[in-house]
Amino acid sequence: MGTKNTSVTLDGFATIEMLKNKLHRVDFHCTEDVRMEGFSGTFSVQAMYDGNIYVTEKARRKRNRPLFRQDNSSLSLGRNGRYYFIFSLAEERIEELPERLKKETAEVVRKIKEMRRCLPNS
Numbered sequence: 001m002g003t004k005n006t007s008v009t010l011d012g013f014a015t016i017e018m019l020k021n022k023l024h025r026v027d028f029h030c031t032e033d034v035r036m037e038g039f040s041g042t043f044s045v046q047a048m049y050d051g052n053i054y055v056t057e058k059a060r061r062k063r064n065r066p067l068f069r070q071d072n073s074s075l076s077l078g079r080n081g082r083y084y085f086i087f088s089l090a091e092e093r094i095e096e097l098p099e100r101l102k103k104e105t106a107e108v109v110r111k112i113k114e115m116r117r118c119l120p121n122s
Contacts, residue, residue, distance in 0.1 A: 011030070011032055013029050013031065016047065041058070042057070042060075044058055062079075068108055073085065073087040075108050085105070087101060
């Protein structure tokens with residue numbers, strides 16, 4: 001399937017099974033001699049009672065680039081105009097949490113103040 005074709009119809013066999021973890025898996029084996037570009041992604045799958053299966057690719061999630069990144073946190077500005085401060089620390093390091101959180105939030109505040117000084121009309 002080249003870049004000019006927008007769709008291709010394939011003949012083959014599909015195997016639908018439920019795994020031990022109760023999730024489904026569908027394997028499709030093409031019975032034709034076809035050359036097409038491979039792809040992967042996240043899909044929505046709807047299996048109908050009559051055996052028809054509809055598969056639709058989901059749009060890729062657009063992630064916000066962090067304005068600041070530190071050892072355990074990051075600050076980003078969402079497309080909705082909201083700032084997001086994300087902090088994470090492993091459970092076994094709980095005794096470090098208060099001090100690290102205080103240190104990294106103070107650093108973010110310092111960086112924001114510095115950033116605002118550089119902006120016009122601030």
